[in-house]
Amino acid sequence: MAGHSPTAPPRSFFLARRVFLTLLTGFVLLPVYVMASSSLKPLKDVSGRFRWLPSGLTVRPYLDIWKTVPLAKYFVNSLIVAGAATVLSVAVAVLAAYAVSRYRFRGKRVFTVTVLSTQMFPGILFLLPLFLIFVNVGNTTGVALYGSRGGLILTYLTFSLPFSIWMLIGYLDSVPRDLDEAAMVDGCGPLGALLRVVVPAAVPGIVAVAVYAFMTAWGEVLFASVMTNDTTRTLAVGLQGYATQNDVYWNQVMAASLVVSVPVVAGFLLLQRYLVAGLTAGAVK
Secondary structure (H helix, E strand, O other), X not given: OOOOOXXXXXXXXXXXXXXXXXXXXXXXXXXXXXXXXXXXXXXXXXXXXXOOOOOOOOOHHHHXXXXXXXXXXXXXXXXXXXXXXXXXXXXXXXXXXXXXXXXXXXXXXXXXXXXHHHHHOOHHHHHHHHHHHHHHHHHHHOOOOOOOHXXXXXXXXXXXXXXXXXXXXXXXXXXXXXXXXXXXXXXXXXXXXXXXXXXXXXXXXXXXXXXXXXXXXXOOOHHHHHHOOOOOOOHHHHHHHHEOOOOEOHHHHHHHHHHHHHHHHHHHHHOXXXXXXXXXXXXXX
């Protein structure tokens, strides 16, 4: 029997790690179990004292969530807003990060520091200025930004773009410049080299940026509650509709919360390996 390696951690370390991971897993899965079990209970069972083992199960809340509030309309609004914000954020971030990573120009360092420093300020500081800007633009030009999907998309771009640009700069710095030069030798211009060579090589970083931008827009509540109306309301705000003056449909709230989390969870699981690679490369740089 081989002896214990002097450089290997002691057995107590592995035992403590197993216990810690078990507790952490339970801590993470416990709220999910509460949501899932509550979403399958009748309202009278959810309104009373919580029971860990349901006395009866029903799928009725998953059918009623589409009738109590116009959840399908909110779902479409969230998909449009989050999808458009993600596409625009990725497109602008790739171009800006490529320029910063590959070219030298006056004010380059100031630009990168300014982009990153915007993340220091809480979003609520921009709420009133953006509201006044959108209202004045609408009154002056007739372009309705307040209460529209377009205005909400622009709002989310202001938050996702700085971090997206900063993270992509770090990732593109890790892509060899020889690839650009080889593409230009073959007749590509700077834009052609970017689209044909650099972008395929930077897929993990781009996916990480896309997931970040989508999650930022999908679950945002503060600006969506102010910048939208009944027509453009998103899921994060629409879930409040399950609370009435007389009661709160907790089973439907839990069911709707699980349903609206499916796109984010599914996308994260499908793109997990790209996301980890992209975040790691960007953090190292």
